Amino acid sequence: MQSINEIPVHVLSPDEMLTGQAEAVLSEISDLLGRLLATGEAGSIDLRSLPLSPADRDWLDEKLGRGEVEIALEAGGRSDLHETAYAGVWKVTHRDTEERVVAEFIEVAYVPAILRPASADIEQAHERLQASLKQNS
C-alpha cells in the first residue's frame, strides 16, 4: 500500500445505521413538553446514557432543528446551549477545557437550569460591585 489514500473508504447512507431509537427519544421529548406545560416541571434526557448510533444522533439533530437562541457558556470549557426549533426544548452540550464532550442533554424547560445564577453568587457580585463603587468614589 503506497499511501493512506489508497485504503478504500465505503460511505454508508445514514439510513443504514438508523436503529429506530431516536424516534423513541422524540416521543419522550414530546411527553416532557406536555408535562412542562401542565405542571411547569422541567425535564431532561441524558443522550449519552442511550444506545444511539451516530446516525441516530444526526437524525435527531435534524428533526429538532435550531431555534432562535444560541448561548455559549465558558465555564471550565465551552458549553453550547441552543433552543431547538421547538420552543422549550434545549440541546445542552458540555465540554471540558480539552473540548471533549462531557455531558449531552436534551433539556425541556423555559430556560436551562445552569443559566440561572445562584443567589449566593449574586450576593457576592453585589458586594463586589459596591466595593468597586466605593473605591472609585
Next chain:
Amino acid sequence: MTASLQKGINALKEVIDAPVASFFASCVHCGLCAEACLFYTETGDPKYTPIHKLEPLKRVYQQEYTLLGRLAKLAGLAKPVSDDELEAWSELVYDSCTLCGRCSMVCPVGNDLTYMIRKLREGMAVSGHAPEGIVNATKRTVELGGPMGLKWPAVQNVIKHVEADSGHKVPVDQAGAEYMVLLSSMEIVNYPEYIAALAKIFNKAGISWTLSSQAFEATNAGIQIGNSDLAREIVSRIVNAAEKLGVKKVLSPECGHAYMAIRWEGPNLVGRPFKFEVVHVLELLDELRAKGVLKMKDKLKTPVTLHDPCQIVRRGGVLNAPEALLKEVVVEFRPMTDRGKMNWCCGGGGGASAIHEPAAEELRYTAFKRKKAQIEETGVNTMVTFCANCRITLEEAVDHFEMNTQLLGLTELLAEHLED
C-alpha cells in the same frame, strides 16, 4: 410366583418385539386413545384408556428387556406383575376391549395398541385370567369343532333343508373346486339362508365350490382368547382340509374375527404361507358385481344405514366392497358420520360377546350407546351389517333399549334381491 403366572409372563416375554418396545417408548400419555375408545367415551371412566389396559405388558417389557428395568428388578425396585394384578386387568383386557383397533388409528405417535392387546392376551390366557365365557367358547371350539358345539351331522341336516328350500345343490368335499366355503356356527344355526344365498350366487356365476365335512367352521376362539397354540390347532383344520381338497381359494364368511384368523393370522400361526388364497365373501361378491354377474331384480325400498365390522374393515382391509355392494341393493343409503376405517364398534367384538357376567353385559350395553346415537343420527330403522357376531350383539342391544331398528345381513340382503 405361581406356575400359571410364570407361564403368563413367559408368554409375554415370547411375544414382546421391537414394535412393542417402540410403542411403549413413544407413548407420551396424551390420552387421545381414550377418546377413540367407546368404553371410555360412554363411561367416562379413565381406567378404560387403551394404553392403561397395557400396563402389565409394559412392566414386563421394561423389567425384562431394558437395562434400567433389569437393574431395577435386580435391586428390588421394580414392582413385579402379580396374579392379582392380572386378575384385576382381565376386565380391561377382555370385557372392555373388543380389539376394534380404533385407538390404533388415532394414536398421534403411531402406536398400534390393538397389536399389543392381542399380545397381552397371550399372557392373560395361559395364566388363567381369561373370562370364563371365552374360555368355554374356546374349549367348545377345540373339543367339539365350533364355539356352539355344532357337529357335522347337524350341519348336514341344515344343508338338506337348504337344498330342499332353495332348489340349489350344496356340494360337499368336492376335490378341485375353486372355492372351499367356510361358515360360522352362528350362520348355520341362525341364518341358514346365508348358505342358500351363496349356492344361488355361485351357480349363477358358474363358479365351482364346496363345503368340507372336515372343516366347515371358520370361527377361531383361540384368536379371541389370545392363545396361538390353540388358534393354530383350530386354523390347521381348515388349512389341512383345503390343501387336501386342492382348492384354489378359501371363502371366509362374513364373520369378522374368522376372517382375521384365517386371512391375517393364519399363515403366521401355521408358520408358512398357505397354498391357497383366502377371500372374504364380500370381496368375491364385489368382484362379481364389477364383472356384471351380480344383477338385482329389485331394490330394498326402506332407507338403510351400514355398520362396518371392525375386523373386516378397519383391521381386515375390506374397505370399499361393502358400500359398493349395498348401493346395488338399496334405494337409499344413509351412511353414519364415523364409518369405514373410523367406524365405532358394536361393543361385542374380540370375544367380548361371549362373556356373560352381568357386569360385562351391562358394560356392553353402556358402550352400545355410541352405536345407538349413530343410528339415531341417521334417522333410519334398518341397519345392514356383515358380521354375524356384530349382528347378534346389535340385536341384543336393540332389544335391550327397545329400539325399533331392524338388522339385516348384507350377503343375505343381496341374495334376496338377486335376479333369479
Next chain:
Amino acid sequence: MDEEETLLEHMQREGMSRRTFLKYCASLASLMALPPTAAAAMAEALGKAKRPSVIWLPFQECTGCTESVTRSHTPSIEGMIFNMISLDYHETLMAAAGHQAEAALHNAMKDNYGKYVLIVDGSVATGLDGAYSCIAGRSNLDLLKEAAPGAAAIVALGTCASFGGIPKAKPNPTGAVAVSDIIKDKPIVNISGCPPIPVVITGVLAHYLTFGTLPELDALGRPKAFYGETIHDRCYRRPFYDQGKFAKTFDDEGARKGWCLFELGCKGPVTYNACATTKWNDSTSFPIESGHGCIGCSEPDFWDAGGFYKALSTPANPLKYVGAAAAIGVAAGAAVSVANRASKNAAKAAHEKTELPDLEK
C-alpha cells in the same frame, strides 16, 4: 491546603465558577446513571465535602490501570478529582523513591489511620508466601495486610485487584488472588476492567465525597451505577441483534454496516461495564464502535472464558466425548440386545404347548 476546606471553596479559590462546578456535577450524574435533575442535589452535597487522604498500592500489575487514570489530561474532571484528594503514596507517580517513599507511606498511614482510602491495583501473589511480587523486600501480601486495617475503605482497581485478572489465568503460577480474597473485614469496591474506565474511579470517589459512603454495589462488589447493565444492554448495535442482523466476519457487508458482533465472539451480553456509555480515548469510541467485539475484561476469569472470537452461544469443544460416548452407547445397547435375545430364546425354550386345562386357573 486547609484540611477543613470544602470542595466548592477549594474550587472557587482555584478560580473555578459555580457553573463550572455545576457542569461537572451534571457530567458526574450522567456518568453515574443518575437522572440529570439529580445534578443539583449532588452539587449541593459535593460542595460541602472534604478532601480525603489516598494511598495507592501497586501489586502484580502492568501499570495499565494507572495509565488509564493518568491518561486523563489535567485539568479534566479526573484531574480535578486529583486536586480534591490528597494522593499521599503512589509509587509510579510520586517524586520520592526508596526509603523516602516508604517513609511517606508509613507517615500517611499513621497520620490518617482509620480515615484514608486505600486503592490497590494488581492481584496479590500468594504462592511461595507471596515471594513472586515484593516491594522493598516485603511481599504484596504483607503490605496489604499492613495497610488494610487503617483504611476507611478499599478500592480494588482493575480486574486483577478485583478478581485476580490475568495473573490468575490458568494455570495461575503465582497463586494470584483478588484483594477481597485476603481482606474480609473492610468495605471493598471492585472497579473491574482491564483497564478500568477512568471516570468510574472519579465517580466512586465523587460518591464517597458526596455521600460519605461507598456507592451501591452488585453481587461482585462493583458499583451498580456503572456495572448495573451489560455492554449489550447499552450498545448502540443492540437493535441489530434484536433484528437478527449479525456480522459474520470482520470484513463482510454486515461488519461494514455496523451490525451486531455477537457471532464474532462479542462478550457484551455477559459483561457488566459502562464502556458503551462513557466510551474510551476521550470519549471517542469503545471497542464495539471500533468494530471489535467486547472481550469481557471486567468479568472474573475473562481470560479463561472460551475464545475471544467464539460466539457466546458456541461451546468450546462440545463434541469432545462424542466418540467415546458413541462407543459406550453402542456397547451398552449391544450388550442389552444380546441379553434380550438370550432372554427371549429362553422364554421360547420354556414354552409348553397350551392345552385347554391351562386356560383355567
Next chain:
Amino acid sequence: MNEMQLLTWARGTGLNIAIGLFILGMLWRLIEIYTLGRKQDLAPARSVAGASGWHTIVRRSLPPHGMLKRSPVSYIGGYIFHIGLFIVVFLFAPHIKLAESLVGLSWPGLPSQVIDAVAVVTLATMLLVLFDRINNPVKRYLSSFGDYAAWALTFLPLLTGFLAVKHLLLPYTTMLALHILSVELLLVALPFTKLIHVFTLFASRWYNGDISGKRGVPA
C-alpha cells in the same frame, strides 16, 4: 463458583458431558429397542405395503376425523407448543450459530422479536397443556412423576432462555448458564424418559402404517 465460572463450566465441560451422555443414551436405547426384532408377516399382503409406513409418519401428524372436536386442547395445544419449540430451538440466531459450530450447517433465522413472541405463546401453551394434564381425568389418571418431570425438563430451557434474553429475574450471565444447564439436563434425560418419542415416534408410526398398509388400510 461465580456466575462467569458457572457459565464457562456449563458451556464447556458441562456441555461436553451432556452431549456425550445424550449420544451414549440414545444409541443404547435405540439399539435396546430396535434389536428386539419382529417376526416376518407370512400373510400375503392385500396390496404391497410399500410406502404405507412412510405415509403414516406424515399422516399421523393430522387429527383423524372427529378427533379434533373430541380433544381440542391436546391437538391445538400440542401443535402450538411443538411448532413453537421447533421455531425457538431451530430458528433463533444464537442456536443456529451453535449448530453451525457443531456440524458446520447454517440456515437463516428469525428476528428476535418474532422469537420472543413465539416463546411467550409457547410458554403459555405449555402451561395450558400442564393445566389440562392435571384437569383432564384421563391425562391425570395416566400421569406419573415421569410425565410431570418430562414437562418440566422441556419447560425449563424455554423459560430460562426467555428470561435470559429478556434480562429478567437474574443477571444475564447466570440465567444463560441456567439455560444451558437446563438444556443439558434435558439432553441427559431425554433417552430415558418419554421424551425419547422425539425419535421413536417415527418408527412407531412406520410400524403402524406398515401393519395396516399390508391389509390395505391407510392408517
